[in-house]
Amino acid sequence: MNTPVLSVDALSVEIPTRHGLLKPVDQVSWDIAKGEILGVVGESGAGKSMTGNAVIGLLDRPARISGGQVRLNGTRIDNLTPAQMRKVRGKQIGMVFQDPLTSLNPLLTIGDQLSETIETHLAVGRTEARKRAIAALDEVGIPAAKDRIDSYPFEFSGGMRQRVVIALALCAEPSLIIADEPTTALDVSVQAQVIALLKRICRERGAAVMLITHDMGVIAETADRVAVMYAGRLAEIGPVAQVLGAPRHPYTHGLMGATPLASKGRKRLAQIPGAMPRLGALPNGCAFHPRCPKAQDKCKSDPRPTVQDGAGRAACWFPMEDA
Amino acid sequence: MTDFPQPDAVKQAQDPGRMSRLWASDFAYAFRRSPVAIGATAVVLVLVLAAIFAPLIAPHDPFNPATLNLMNGFTPPGTPNAFTGDTFWLGTDDQGRDVFSTILYGLRISLFVGFSAVLLALIIGVTLGLIAGYAGGWAETIIMRVADVQLTFPAILVAMLIFGVAKGITPPEYRNQMAIWVLIIAIGLSDWVQFARVVRGATLVEKNKEYVQAARLIGRTGPAIMLRHILPNVLSPVLVIATISLALAIIAEATLSFLGVGAPPTQPSLGTLIRIGQGFLFSGEWWILLFPSITLLALALAVNLMGDWLRDALNPRLK
Amino acid sequence: MIAFILRRVFQSVIVLLIVGLVAFSMFRFVGDPIENMLGQERTQADVDRLRTQLGLDQPFIVQYLKFLGNAAQGNFGVSYRQGRPVATILAERAPATLELAAVSGTLAVLVGIGMGVFTAIRRNGVASNVIMSLSLVGVSLPTFLIGILLIYLFSVELDLLPSFGRGDTVMVGGWSTGFLTKSGLLALILPSITLGLYQMTLIMRLVRSEMLEVLRQDYIRFARARGLPERVVNFRHALKNTLVPVITVTGLQVGSIIAFAIITETVFQWPGVGLLFINAIQFVDIPVMAAYLMLISVMFVAINLIVDLLYFAIDPRLRIDGRH
Numbered sequence: 032m033n034t035p036v037l038s039v040d041a042l043s044v045e046i047p048t049r050h051g052l053l054k055p056v057d058q059v060s061w062d063i064a065k066g067e068i069l070g071v072v073g074e075s076g077a078g079k080s081m082t083g084n085a086v087i088g089l090l091d092r093p094a095r096i097s098g099g100q101v102r103l104n105g106t107r108i109d110n111l112t113p114a115q116m117r118k119v120r121g122k123q124i125g126m127v128f129q130d131p132l133t134s135l136n137p138l139l140t141i142g143d144q145l146s147e148t149i150e151t152h153l154a155v156g157r158t159e160a161r162k163r164a165i166a167a168l169d170e171v172g173i174p175a176a177k178d179r180i181d182s183y184p185f186e187f188s189g190g191m192r193q194r195v196v197i198a199l200a201l202c203a204e205p206s207l208i209i210a211d212e213p214t215t216a217l218d219v220s221v222q223a224q225v226i227a228l229l230k231r232i233c234r235e236r237g238a239a240v241m242l243i244t245h246d247m248g249v250i251a252e253t254a255d256r257v258a259v260m261y262a263g264r265l266a267e268i269g270p271v272a273q274v275l276g277a278p279r280h281p282y283t284h285g286l287m288g289a290t291p292l293a294s295k296g297r298k299r300l301a302q303i304p305g306a307m308p309r310l311g312a313l314p315n316g317c318a319f320h321p322r323c324p325k326a327q328d329k330c331k332s333d334p335r336p337t338v339q340d341g342a343g344r345a346a347c348w349f350p351m352e353d354a
Numbered sequence: 355m356t357d358f359p360q361p362d363a364v365k366q367a368q369d370p371g372r373m374s375r376l377w378a379s380d381f382a383y384a385f386r387r388s389p390v391a392i393g394a395t396a397v398v399l400v401l402v403l404a405a406i407f408a409p410l411i412a413p414h415d416p417f418n419p420a421t422l423n424l425m426n427g428f429t430p431p432g433t434p435n436a437f438t439g440d441t442f443w444l445g446t447d448d449q450g451r452d453v454f455s456t457i458l459y460g461l462r463i464s465l466f467v468g469f470s471a472v473l474l475a476l477i478i479g480v481t482l483g484l485i486a487g488y489a490g491g492w493a494e495t496i497i498m499r500v501a502d503v504q505l506t507f508p509a510i511l512v513a514m515l516i517f518g519v520a521k522g523i524t525p526p527e528y529r530n531q532m533a534i535w536v537l538i539i540a541i542g543l544s545d546w547v548q549f550a551r552v553v554r555g556a557t558l559v560e561k562n563k564e565y566v567q568a569a570r571l572i573g574r575t576g577p578a579i580m581l582r583h584i585l586p587n588v589l590s591p592v593l594v595i596a597t598i599s600l601a602l603a604i605i606a607e608a609t610l611s612f613l614g615v616g617a618p619p620t621q622p623s624l625g626t627l628i629r630i631g632q633g634f635l636f637s638g639e640w641w642i643l644l645f646p647s648i649t650l651l652a653l654a655l656a657v658n659l660m661g662d663w664l665r666d667a668l669n670p671r672l673k
Numbered sequence: 674m675i676a677f678i679l680r681r682v683f684q685s686v687i688v689l690l691i692v693g694l695v696a697f698s699m700f701r702f703v704g705d706p707i708e709n710m711l712g713q714e715r716t717q718a719d720v721d722r723l724r725t726q727l728g729l730d731q732p733f734i735v736q737y738l739k740f741l742g743n744a745a746q747g748n749f750g751v752s753y754r755q756g757r758p759v760a761t762i763l764a765e766r767a768p769a770t771l772e773l774a775a776v777s778g779t780l781a782v783l784v785g786i787g788m789g790v791f792t793a794i795r796r797n798g799v800a801s802n803v804i805m806s807l808s809l810v811g812v813s814l815p816t817f818l819i820g821i822l823l824i825y826l827f828s829v830e831l832d833l834l835p836s837f838g839r840g841d842t843v844m845v846g847g848w849s850t851g852f853l854t855k856s857g858l859l860a861l862i863l864p865s866i867t868l869g870l871y872q873m874t875l876i877m878r879l880v881r882s883e884m885l886e887v888l889r890q891d892y893i894r895f896a897r898a899r900g901l902p903e904r905v906v907n908f909r910h911a912l913k914n915t916l917v918p919v920i921t922v923t924g925l926q927v928g929s930i931i932a933f934a935i936i937t938e939t940v941f942q943w944p945g946v947g948l949l950f951i952n953a954i955q956f957v958d959i960p961v962m963a964a965y966l967m968l969i970s971v972m973f974v975a976i977n978l979i980v981d982l983l984y985f986a987i988d989p990r991l992r993i994d995g996r997h
Binding site: 089118147 | 900903
């Protein structure tokens with residue numbers, strides 16, 4: 032197999048606080064290959080976004096990477112200097128944020144924002160940068176890109192703005208795209224279009240995508256593989272069909288029970304009892320055990336078993352059997 | 355906190371009974387934890403006490419010509435006078451007045467004008483703010499428009515104009531006697547807007563709360579509701595503004611007096627003393643200028659720090 | 674946009690009419706203008722003649738309108754104290770104040786914004802903390818004490834800079850300027866620092882807090898995520914957004930510089946309109962006070978209008994919404 036585009040190896044993030052060290056990301060490992068879309072799901076606070084920020088080197092102080100490695104196309108990037116890391120951002124890793132309304136600078140035209148990004152990363156002049164900016168807008172499906180390039184963000188609708196944001200993230204042709212809840216803030220009708228756009232461009236360019244979302248529907252439609260996070264740890268990872276169809280981790284299983292899928296008919300949605308623990312009060316052993324129907328004594332002391340299951344793996348002592 | 359007997363006494367002196375019930379514990383705790391607040395309050399307290407008891411503390415009465423000896427003029431601090439052999443702590447001015455005594459009496463006037471002006475601004479501002487917020491309609495429009503126009507101009511300029519006009523109205527023979535009162539009115543009238551704005555804002559919020567509606571239902575009249583129900587709820591932002599205004603008023607008074615349009619030489623405030631002292635800057639009698647200046651700076655800085663701290667401690671949404 | 678500007682102009686005119694009413698009332702009711710002008714030796718005939726001449730026998734509203742008409746033509750009457758037309762005196766004095774205010778204002782805006790940005794970017798640096806602590810002392814220092822302190826340091830002790838007056842001035846087309854002589858420029862240094870320091874502190878603190886707020890925004894994060902250099906993120910993206918709220922306050926501050934010049938001019942015996950105004954108050958020279966009030970109001974109103982126009986220049990949302 033070729034070198035993966037992104038390789039995250041036992042990555043941990045810690046935040047020192049007055050009440051001790053918090054670990055919002057704890058020994059997370061995964062690879063994303065060229066042209067592959069990895070969906071990352073989990074509740075708010077599960078560490079999805081924090082992992083994305085750690086990869087692109089935008090952790091807010093005092094959070095910091097405390098262990099593990101991040102490799103991009105085989106090269107370590109977690110130990111680069113800020114100046115080196117800046118050259119990686121935008122050029123090799125593109126990032127799309129949740130809210131298109133606030134991601135664009137309201138006082139600069141979208142042409143200005145595109146051109147400055149292109150000029151920063153590609154050795155091109157002003158005219159060429161503008162030409163490429165128009166092309167980038169064309170590519171994400173902005174109609175009459177040539178006329179609209181000098182418009183300000185507020186002159187676009189939410190869906191159009193997210194297309195601009197995607198154009199901005201992609202304009203320097205990065206090999207990895209991190210999309211952090213790219214559709215959450217959009218109307219349902221627009222969500223599908225934006226997801227389809229993201230999918231199409233990545234396929235065409237062969238970029239790897241880390242798609243962070245809490246929407247199982249988006250994962251099912253878009254991703255090749257899915258990683259499930261819980262309390263900063265990776266609970267389960269594997270091909271979408273396998274994880275969604277036959278989840279091994281009880282948490283994933285519970286999550287599927289709580290997700291309305293058209294195929295499941297009109298059964299009452301199941302709930303997982305309890306709530307995800309706060310980072311400051313993680314239980315010993317498996318973080319899920321207080322809520323787990325299958326928990327036994329072992330789960331309360333021994334933290335992370337890994338069960339390999341074909342192309343997937345789950346961090347559980349007592350994985351679910353096929354239904 | 356046995357090393358520091360003052361803070362608790364200070365705190366109680368500051369607290370009107372009703373407020374202390376509201377935030378006594380948190381407030382007192384925050385106060386004990388802040389060396390800046392303790393220090394600033396101590397400085398203010400010392401200066402206020404010194405001003406109140408000036409006649410008892412001051413070695414001389416600078417306004418009684420009988421106790422003055424022109425021979426004592428320009429005595430440097432701490433050294434005996436060449437002619438009379440008298441020693442003065444902070445030296446004397448050109449007329450032989452003891453600088454320490456004039457500062458104590460000047461402080462008295464500065465603080466009196468400052469507190470009175472703030473009190474006047476507070477009464478006007480709170481009353482108009484309550485009316486604007488509670489009554490609404492044309493009363494609100496007029497009050498807030500006037501406030502807006504006045505806010506366009508710096509308070510010190512408004513105070514100067516009021517002072518100038520008042521001086522024009524007063525017959526010349528009463529001008530010196532009236533100067534202090536005119537000063538209080540001028541500064542007070544220039545500073546009511548902040549109070550009115552905050553109180554109006556808070557009143558608009560409180561007006562629609564259920565307890566006010568209930569009071570109205572049981573037949574209470576407007577003024578009674580405003581006084582008994584709304585006023586207590588706007589007290590803590592008013593207290594913060596009053597403290598900050600006090601610093602501004604003290605500086606404004608000093609500035610006007612320094613410019614010669616405030617307290618007259620017969621009743622010198624700190625600003626007047628600095629005005630007088632500035633004349634001796636080049637001739638080497640530095641003490642006449644330095645000591646009043648330091649006193650004024652300490653007072654203004656300490657009150658400002660208290661205001662800053664109060665704002666953070668009470669954390670009303672002022673801005 | 675045009676409608677907005679027209680509305681602001683209309684509001685400005687209202688403000689000016691109110692101020693004019695205040696100025697006129699001062700003129701009319703504070704002291705007796707006739708007594709002030711004629712002095713002790715006067716006959717009843719003189720009084721009556723002057724009363725008619727000044728139009729004091731006409732109804733209040735007519736007098737007010739006449740006053741406004743005269744004021745609009747720059748005619749503010751005759752100074753009680755100097756016996757010369759107020760307009761002439763003001764015209765002589767204005768260049769001194771305007772030059773001082775221009776230098777202080779530029780200083781306050783440039784240094785204030787620069788230090789505000791610096792302390793926001795280096796939020797936890799030692800230099801930033803020192804600057805922030807000093808600024809609190811700066812806010813508590815009365816302007817006149819700053820002036821005296823500077824005079825003491827640079828004139829009395831070091832003997833480097835003049836402590837009073839404008840130095841040598843040159844007349845350029847009816848405008849006396851101190852910019853063209855060495856002594857004129859040296860004389861400007863201490864007064865302009867004194868005058869600008871307080872506004873500078875305020876602008877700095879405001880820029881800092883606004884900038885910190887902007888730096889937390891998503892679009893700054895997104896700009897970083899695109900690998901833009903820090904310089905571009907801080908100055909092109911953050912600073913521009915910071916300026917929108919800063920402009921209002923800065924505009925007001927520039928306005929108050931002209932008013933605060935009164936204090937600085939007194940400390941440095943700077944022969945400007947501020948010193949003139951203070952003397953007018955001391956001697957109850959009502960025409961000068963009224964004229965100064967009108968002049969200052971016109972300036973404030975003009976500054977407010979410029980601030981509104983600057984909004985349009987900076988914020989495209991206003992510009993384009995107005996176009997539709």
